[in-house]
Amino acid sequence: MTEIPDTQPQSVVVPIRSLGPSHRSRIVKHLLALDQHDRYLRFGYAANDEQIERYARGLDFERDDIFGIYNRKLELLAMAHLAFAEDPSLQSCAEFGVSVLKKARGRRYGSRLFERAVMHARNEGVDMLFIHALSENTAMLKIARNSGAVLERAGSETDAYLRLPPATLDSRVSEIVEEHLGRTDYRLKVQAKNFWDFLADVQEIRQGVRDARHKSAS
Numbered sequence: 494m495t496e497i498p499d500t501q502p503q504s505v506v507v508p509i510r511s512l513g514p515s516h517r518s519r520i521v522k523h524l525l526a527l528d529q530h531d532r533y534l535r536f537g538y539a540a541n542d543e544q545i546e547r548y549a550r551g552l553d554f555e556r557d558d559i560f561g562i563y564n565r566k567l568e569l570l571a572m573a574h575l576a577f578a579e580d581p582s583l584q585s586c587a588e589f590g591v592s593v594l595k596k597a598r599g600r601r602y603g604s605r606l607f608e609r610a611v612m613h614a615r616n617e618g619v620d621m622l623f624i625h626a627l628s629e630n631t632a633m634l635k636i637a638r639n640s641g642a643v644l645e646r647a648g649s650e651t652d653a654y655l656r657l658p659p660a661t662l663d664s665r666v667s668e669i670v671e672e673h674l675g676r677t678d679y680r681l682k683v684q685a686k687n688f689w690d691f692l693a694d695v696q697e698i699r700q701g702v703r704d705a706r707h708k709s710a711s
Contacts, residue, residue, distance in 0.1 A: 507605045510675030512559040521549040523569040535592045570597035573606035588623045616660045624653040
């Protein structure tokens with residue numbers, strides 16, 4: 494995970510939506526925008542472009558859950574990967590990973606995505622959430638520590654274990670509300686971006702007509 498100063502007020506609402514296969518290209522673009530150090534923190538090694546694209550292509554949206562935060566330009570500022578175990582005997586376990594673009598730091602996006610992932614994991618019957626991070630990834634470890642997770646350091650790497658309480662009516666309703674908010678926010682941003690793109694195209698056409706008239710008149 495990338496460094497995320499924990500400074501944003503709790504009262505600020507951050508729309509988060511689940512991501513599906515149609516978002517894969519934006520996921521790739523988001524991960525490729527991470528610099529070498531951020532890739533090292535996120536993946537545990539300095540992943541190159543080819544490795545990142547392979548990771549994104551291999552995302553299983555049927556098994557795992559991906560969450561994201563978009564800006565008005567439909568740029569994926571932050572994303573979290575909640576990975577579920579393939580072994581049926583470990584279905585009550587999941588692993589959390591997150592990345593945040595440099596320009597989006599200081600807004601607690603990492604913490605918000607973690608809270609969203611924890612809520613979803615509980616509602617899916619997960620009772621143990623794992624976080625595997627480099628020991629130098631202080632931002633990720635701070636999130637884990639603040640959640641009450643148990644941290645075990647082994648040299649350059651640290652594992653965190655967080656016991657999750659069972660799902661409740663409140664957790665299920667809260668997730669429905671948050672997902673609806675995230676999807677509505679995304680839909681409005683898509684409409685707004687399409688509108689402004691249309692206006693920009695119209696403006697470009699008008700400017701072309703003006704230039705042509707000016708050229709013919711001269």
